Amino acid sequence: MEEVKNKQTVLKSYVNGFPKESGMLLNASATISLKLPEGSNAVLVKNLYLSCDPYLRIQMTKAEDSYFPPFALGSPIVGLGVAKVIDSGHSNFKKGVSGLTGWEEYSIISSTDFLRKIEDTDVPLSYYTGILGIAGITAYVGFFEICAPKKGEYVFVSAAAGAVGQLVGQFAKLSGCYVVGSAGTKEKVDLLKNKYGFDEAFNYKEEQDLNATLKRYFPNGIDIYFENVGGKMLEAVLSNMRLNGRISVCGMISQYNLEQEEGVRNMFLLVTKSLRVQGFLVGDYYHMYPKYMEMIMPLIKQGKISYTEDIVEGLESAPAAFIGMFYGKNVGKQLVVVARE
Ligand SMILES: NC(=O)c1ccc[n+]([C@@H]2O[C@H](COP(=O)([O-])OP(=O)(O)OC[C@H]3O[C@@H](n4cnc5c(N)ncnc54)[C@H](OP(=O)(O)O)[C@@H]3O)[C@@H](O)[C@H]2O)c1
Structure with a gap:
């Protein structure tokens, strides 16, 4: 041949x-x-x-x-x-x-x-x-299965303009939550607010004190954090979580190329705020793909998701x-x- x-x-x-x-x-x-x-x-x-x-x-x-x-x-x-x-x-x-x-x-x-x-x-x-592949089902599982969101809750998403993050923010809005996203450029911040409907967004690279930034956007604290980046952002988030908050640990991209991973110094807050932190690998949830497709296809076709x-x-x-x-x-x-x- x-x-x-x-x-x-x-x-x-x-x-x-x-x-x-x-x-x-x-x-x-x-x-x-x-x-x-x-x-x-x-x-x-x-x-x-x-x-x-x-x-x-x-x-x-x-x-x-x-x-x-x-x-x-x-x-x-x-x-x-x-x-x-x-x-x-x-x-x-x-x-x-x-x-x-x-x-x-x-x-x-x-x-x-x-x-x-x-x-x-x-x-x-x-x-x-x-949206119909790994990023989609990851956003779906990480947000709905791991965080069990309720209407009116305060949600924060990091790497929010990425493949997974842009979907998590839109799922949060469809669930009636208040959602803020972080991203690394002005163009992405504009997309978050004007295309995906995030309530607020900020450029984390322009912020000197992430703890203070999150306090500004969440004066009442965060109920749900969708974690994509890790490191300093996670530390700042822990300080701003509300009692009984949930953190879905999807990824920690800020750590993947470091020879020595950064430490997070305020882990005792997991105890005092009764936080639930759960990591997941999407490969363990492939059986949910048909259920995800049932939800996402009509949203795409009706133009309800970008x-x-x-x-x-x-x-x-x-x-x-x-x-x-x-x-x-x-x-x-x-x-x-x-x-x-
Ligand atoms: N658990 C699972 O099964 C699963 C499955 C798929 C993906 N993931 C994880 O989900 C996360 C997002 O993946 P994705 O495919 O959607 O990628 P993506 O968000 O489309 O692309 C990665 C983004 O991460 C941000 N980033 C890169 N380096 C950073 C740093 N040092 N600090 C803060 N932000 C940084 C950048 O956006 P900025 O402009 O915001 O900096 C970049 O655009 C990753 O952590 C990935 O490993 C996990």
Whole structure:
């Protein structure tokens, strides 16, 4: 069978500290056959959209005890994406799919455990990397399941203009809560207030004293904190939580590239304020995806929810797009277009 070129973005070296573009490489010489061998039960796909997710950083480090296994050097990065099926040995996957694939033009997906058939194509296909993908279900589980919000409660979201955060804020508004978000640029603060309907928003990079900032926005304290960043923000939030508050620990992006993670000094407040702090991994909640789809699809179709994507073109743009997330360069869900169909 004739082989075609299969451009790939591969990991060249393991990362210490902040990831660098020089640690990834575009391999333009790989080839692939566009026909599966007879009897194969794999799925051969053409990748359309790739999702840049902060968790990939963990797999770029060679740590023995990591929850996610390190990537193999010289192989395409493995991440989530949306793809079109070219050849399939699996009856369930014949057209469009989303799930774990490779940062390359074509992938052979041998394990279909993390593959989902795309049923609804009335919405942009790229949405399956974000609002209809991991970011969406993460926001849903982290907010509704972990925080059990009630109408009128005070909600704070960090990294609020990102893939997950923009949804959490809108879910909070739909639940009748008062919601404030933080983000790192004026453009993002404007989006939070004027596009997603946050009651207030601030640029945390312009604030000298986060504790005082939160007191200004929440004179009565915070009931629910959706934690995306960790570090100093978490410490300031703990000081501003109300009695019986809930904290959904989704991520701590400010810590992922530090050699020594920062400490949080006021943990005794968990006791004195009877706070509930719960971390979660979205992978443990995939069974809730159909329930989430039932909620989110009508909201999208009725225009009751907005979703901002930050789209770059081509595998060669993928390393910079991924790294940019750790500097707040992305405005909304960061994704890479490999091909449009
Ligand atoms: N628990 C789970 O299963 C799960 C699943 C998906 C995602 N997550 C976590 O959810 C969080 C958001 O992920 P996402 O995909 O939606 O990414 P995102 O928010 O779209 O992008 C990351 C954002 O984090 C902010 N950021 C980067 N470095 C920072 C720092 N040092 N301090 C404060 N903010 C910083 C930046 O925005 P600013 O402009 O605001 O700085 C950046 O745009 C991450 O912590 C991620 O690890 C967890």
